[in-house]
Amino acid sequence: MSKFIKYENLDFRINNDIFYSTSVQISLRTNIEPVLLSDGSLLRYAPQGTVVGNLNTEFFLTGAYPSYLIPTSNSENPVNALFAGIQIENCYLKTVSFKASQFSPISLNAEFDWFGKLNTVDSTNNLKQFYFNRNQPLDNISHSNRSYISDLTNVFGFSEIFGFQYSEQCERIPFFKNGETVPFRVAKSNKNKSVSVDGNFFKQNNVSDVEGKISNCDLYIKDYNNNLLNIFNISGRIESRGINASNNGILQSNLAITQRLAPLRNTL
Amino acid sequence: MSEFLNTQFSITGIKDFDINQNYDQYDLVDYEFYTGNSVYPANLSGLYAWFNLDTLNNIEFDGSGKISLWYNSAPGFSEQNLVNVDATVALDSRPTYDSNRNSVVCQRSLGEIFSYNQLYTTQNFSGFLTGDRCWFVVFEYDDLKNGLFNYDAGSPYGVIYPNYSTIINTDSANAYVTSGALMVYGNNIEYSWNTSVPKEAQQFIIDTITSNGIVSPPPINSSFSASKLLKKKSIVSIIKNNTTNNFKLRNNGCELLNLTSNYFYSGAAGLRIGTAGNGHVGANNIWNYDASAISYYEIIGYSKTPTDEQILQIEKYLFEKHFMNDDGLYMANQDFTSSDYSYAPINITGSRYLTKNIDSIFNKTYGCSANFATKASKMQYGDGYYTNVVSNINNLTSDFKLVYDGLTDIQSKCLIGFFQNTFEYEPIGLIDSYQSVDIDLFYPYKNNAKIYFNSLDYSSKEANLNTITITCNSPYDSNLDYKGFLVTGDNVTRLFDQNKAYFKDDVSFFKTTSSLLEDYYWYTGTDNKIVSIDENPTGVNSLFTRKFYFKPDLNFQIPVNPRYVKTEYAMTAPVYENDGINKTVLDFNLNFSNRSDKEALAILKFLDNKAGFKIFEIDLPDPYNKTINVYCPEWNHTYKFYNNHDISVKLLEFKGLTSSDIYFNTLISL
Numbered sequence: 056m057s058k059f060i061k062y063e064n065l066d067f068r069i070n071n072d073i074f075y076s077t078s079v080q081i082s083l084r085t086n087i088e089p090v091l092l093s094d095g096s097l098l099r100y101a102p103q104g105t106v107v108g109n110l111n112t113e114f115f116l117t118g119a120y121p122s123y124l125i126p127t128s129n130s131e132n133p134v135n136a137l138f139a140g141i142q143i144e145n146c147y148l149k150t151v152s153f154k155a156s157q158f159s160p161i162s163l164n165a166e167f168d169w170f171g172k173l174n175t176v177d178s179t180n181n182l183k184q185f186y187f188n189r190n191q192p193l194d195n196i197s198h199s200n201r202s203y204i205s206d207l208t209n210v211f212g213f214s215e216i217f218g219f220q221y222s223e224q225c226e227r228i229p230f231f232k233n234g235e236t237v238p239f240r241v242a243k244s245n246k247n248k249s250v251s252v253d254g255n256f257f258k259q260n261n262v263s264d265v266e267g268k269i270s271n272c273d274l275y276i277k278d279y280n281n282n283l284l285n286i287f288n289i290s291g292r293i294e295s296r297g298i299n300a301s302n303n304g305i306l307q308s309n310l311a312i313t314q315r316l317a318p319l320r321n322t323l
Numbered sequence: 324m325s326e327f328l329n330t331q332f333s334i335t336g337i338k339d340f341d342i343n344q345n346y347d348q349y350d351l352v353d354y355e356f357y358t359g360n361s362v363y364p365a366n367l368s369g370l371y372a373w374f375n376l377d378t379l380n381n382i383e384f385d386g387s388g389k390i391s392l393w394y395n396s397a398p399g400f401s402e403q404n405l406v407n408v409d410a411t412v413a414l415d416s417r418p419t420y421d422s423n424r425n426s427v428v429c430q431r432s433l434g435e436i437f438s439y440n441q442l443y444t445t446q447n448f449s450g451f452l453t454g455d456r457c458w459f460v461v462f463e464y465d466d467l468k469n470g471l472f473n474y475d476a477g478s479p480y481g482v483i484y485p486n487y488s489t490i491i492n493t494d495s496a497n498a499y500v501t502s503g504a505l506m507v508y509g510n511n512i513e514y515s516w517n518t519s520v521p522k523e524a525q526q527f528i529i530d531t532i533t534s535n536g537i538v539s540p541p542p543i544n545s546s547f548s549a550s551k552l553l554k555k556k557s558i559v560s561i562i563k564n565n566t567t568n569n570f571k572l573r574n575n576g577c578e579l580l581n582l583t584s585n586y587f588y589s590g591a592a593g594l595r596i597g598t599a600g601n602g603h604v605g606a607n608n609i610w611n612y613d614a615s616a617i618s619y620y621e622i623i624g625y626s627k628t629p630t631d632e633q634i635l636q637i638e639k640y641l642f643e644k645h646f647m648n649d650d651g652l653y654m655a656n657q658d659f660t661s662s663d664y665s666y667a668p669i670n671i672t673g674s675r676y677l678t679k680n681i682d683s684i685f686n687k688t689y690g691c692s693a694n695f696a697t698k699a700s701k702m703q704y705g706d707g708y709y710t711n712v713v714s715n716i717n718n719l720t721s722d723f724k725l726v727y728d729g730l731t732d733i734q735s736k737c738l739i740g741f742f743q744n745t746f747e748y749e750p751i752g753l754i755d756s757y758q759s760v761d762i763d764l765f766y767p768y769k770n771n772a773k774i775y776f777n778s779l780d781y782s783s784k785e786a787n788l789n790t791i792t793i794t795c796n797s798p799y800d801s802n803l804d805y806k807g808f809l810v811t812g813d814n815v816t817r818l819f820d821q822n823k824a825y826f827k828d829d830v831s832f833f834k835t836t837s838s839l840l841e842d843y844y845w846y847t848g849t850d851n852k853i854v855s856i857d858e859n860p861t862g863v864n865s866l867f868t869r870k871f872y873f874k875p876d877l878n879f880q881i882p883v884n885p886r887y888v889k890t891e892y893a894m895t896a897p898v899y900e901n902d903g904i905n906k907t908v909l910d911f912n913l914n915f916s917n918r919s920d921k922e923a924l925a926i927l928k929f930l931d932n933k934a935g936f937k938i939f940e941i942d943l944p945d946p947y948n949k950t951i952n953v954y955c956p957e958w959n960h961t962y963k964f965y966n967n968h969d970i971s972v973k974l975l976e977f978k979g980l981t982s983s984d985i986y987f988n989t990l991i992s993l
Contacts, residue, residue, distance in 0.1 A: 092875070092877060098917075228729070230686075231964075232687065233765050242788050
């Protein structure tokens with residue numbers, strides 16, 4: 056008989072912190088190229104780069120936002136992820152994003168690159184319950200009910216905001232010592248943040264600033280009971296606006312803000 | 324940092340070495356032994372012993388080339404020399420001279436079991452000095468010879484104890500080293516006895532008695548006990564005030580002892596270097612003795628207690644003379660606080676934090692490449708015939724590009740500073756180039772090549788993300804000498820073994836009485852095969868080859884450009900005429916991309932062995948499908964990724980080896 060493992064609750068941990076995760080995906084890809092010789096024969100499949108893994112998870116925030124989940128921070132250190140009997144020691148955060156829309160819990164998405172080995176145990180055996188009751192009350196999770204975005208520079212023009220999406224990301228560039236396939240450094244590059252906001256008609260007529268209008272926003276993420284979980288900030292430029300209307304629909308406009316983070320050099 | 328040095332660098336923020344100073348990892352630290360001036364030894368009063376190697380006339384050799392006498396250069400004491408009058412043919416205990424290091428080498432001779440090398444003063448010197456005195460000795464501890472603590476080596480050896488290595492013994496009248504002796508004691512490469520020091524390290528001991536120091540020498544004070552010696556050149560200064568009984572011991576400028584004690588009090592009857600009496604000899608007179616491998620560069624003695632400034636001046640004289648290029652810029656390999664002079668980079672403690680070893684703190688990354696080109700001159704004989712004339716022993720130029728990717732800003736600054744500092748190195752000898760850079764190359768090239776940096780290319784991707792590529796070369800490796808090959812190591816230098824299983828692309832050197840057949844061979848058979856006699860390199864069904872058998876990439880080009888004579892006329896069409904024989908001499912490039920470590924090693928060893936001018940055979944791929952003779956004047960190699968190499972070679976066809984091609988086609992008409 057086939058054997059299936061059903062998860063009712065995921066025991067997903069980062070740096071041994073439990074996350075109220077709804078899904079976790081792990082994948083990996085090789086980077087190989089066939090080598091053909093002058094007589095037409097196939098010599099080998101040559102590695103062009105290391106095996107890069109991807110870890111993607113959706114989770115609800117149930118407490119203070121951890122510092123290791125900030126893609127644009129100066130820290131390049133990896134985190135340790137544990138899921139379904141699989142431990143990955145070198146996970147490098149690339150992206151964190153979430154969407155807040157009315158009446159919905161806020162689910163955060165985090166994406167990592169990982170390198171090296173998986174430490175696995177047979178997850179079909181020795182299954183055990185969580186060490187403690189990790190199921191959170193539903194009013195403890197990040198929720199749109201009390202979360203909001205604050206337009207500090209007062210440039211949105213909306214009288215009502217329907218929702219917003221936030222994304223913070225960077226590129227991770229691995230560097231390898233000769234003869235090795237696990238990087239000694241996975242640098243952060245091209246750090247940026249973006250937020251898109253959906254609202255009603257925007258009462259702004261000066262919208263064609265060629266350098267983009269300066270915008271500074273704070274995003275307050277709270278649980279259902281109004282407990283503040285984290286404040287995300289974006290200080291960038293409005294790069295796009297739009298208005299759309301359709302039959303039997305409401306008029307809706309949106310704008311997108313982008314921020315390129317530019318850390319200064321430091322050789323002192 | 325000096326104003327002059329400051330102007331030589333393109334970066335800023337170089338720190339001076341100082342005690343009580345915090346340093347961060349990747350700091351560039353300028354080290355100077357002592358900022359004052361040195362003093363010429365003879366310009367200080369009280370000089371009574373000065374053994375130096377400023378000229379070879381300062382030593383005399385016996386008939387077997389060993390040192391029988393080391394002249395005392397102290398003015399007025401020319402008769403009080405270091406000699407060895409006990410040496411016999413069977414028991415030659417005289418030291419040797421190392422011309423590379425310009426040092427007197429005292430070591431145990433393996434061929435003379437009971438013999439260790441030493442020099443000592445005779446009666447002329449004995450009893451000469453009883454008052455205040457000081458010694459400055461520049462030595463290099465090479466190795467602690469033999470001896471195993473409490474190890475029963477069996478009959479006839481018995482129990483073997485660890486040995487002391489005597490630096491100087493000024494009480495040669497005493498059979499045991501109980502006074503007036505400075506020694507080292509510790510562990511050698513084979514065994515560790517002394518728990519206080521790491522493997523291969525030593526620590527100082529003074530005036531020991533026979534039972535001391537077997538496992539851990541008795542501590543005198545924390546600074547002294549913490550001092551460790553590795554195989555490194557050292558200046559030790561021994562200052563004895565016989566009036567106050569004050570005794571000072573300094574090592575490379577670091578004061579290890581400054582106390583009132585009887586050390587060096589009772590005896591200054593003479594001077595003995597290389598060895599002294601040993602209390603363990605009774606247990607085993609073959610292995611246990613106070614002798615080791617130790618080299619002496621210079622010994623200076625004064626009959627006075629010099630001032631602190633005079634001590635520094637003498638030490639600086641010795642430092643400038645014997646520690647060439649040990650000053651200048653160092654890199655901090657970790658955060659640390661310099662709390663005393665033991666943190667100076669020439670001391671063991673300091674050498675753990677400050678380094679000139681670029682490989683210990685920077686990673687070479689994928690993309691490193693090497694370019695080779697011959698300087699051989701092609702001499703044309705006409706009709707497509709030519710020969711390669713090698714005009715010097717270093718005919719093959721080898722340039723390397725070392726890639727350091729993923730550097731932070733601070734790392735980049737450190738590496739740029741280190742690079743620029745290599746151009747400040749001084750020549751070790753009068754006719755030498757300035758000192759080369761101590762750096763490893765990359766796979767599969769050898770790690771002991773003499774490398775000179777040429778240029779540095781810095782590029783920035785963004786803040787804190789930089790790439791530095793250093794171009795360097797190895798100008799003193801001659802491919803006419805097998806030791807000059809750049810592709811070395813056991814995998815490509817081992818002899819053919821009939822009993823060994825071979826794998827494709829294995830390289831083996833086949834020794835035979837025929838000089839025509841003795842050469843490197845490459846295995847082309849199936850993996851893990853023990854070849855038969857017929858299949859060995861010169862067998863009738865050999866699975867080995869000396870051909871360039873490697874198959875190039877699928878996309879290759881071999882152009883054919885025949886030679887002809889085209890005569891242009893002003894008013895008519897040109898005339899085409901034959902141009903002798905061998906009209907087509909192929910000139911082509913082949914690429915070998917994405918090759919494994921093993922195949923790349925085999926290809927590069929093949930090309931390295933051919934040295935840029937030697938002729939070899941190659942089977943041209945279809946549609947040519949012909950075996951021709953070629954040589955490879957240029958090739959380059961890129962270490963692209965793990966187990967992935969790109970190699971491109973330029974091949975020129977060589978006519979003349981096949982006798983059927985050689986004939987005259989010259990018509991002489993009268």
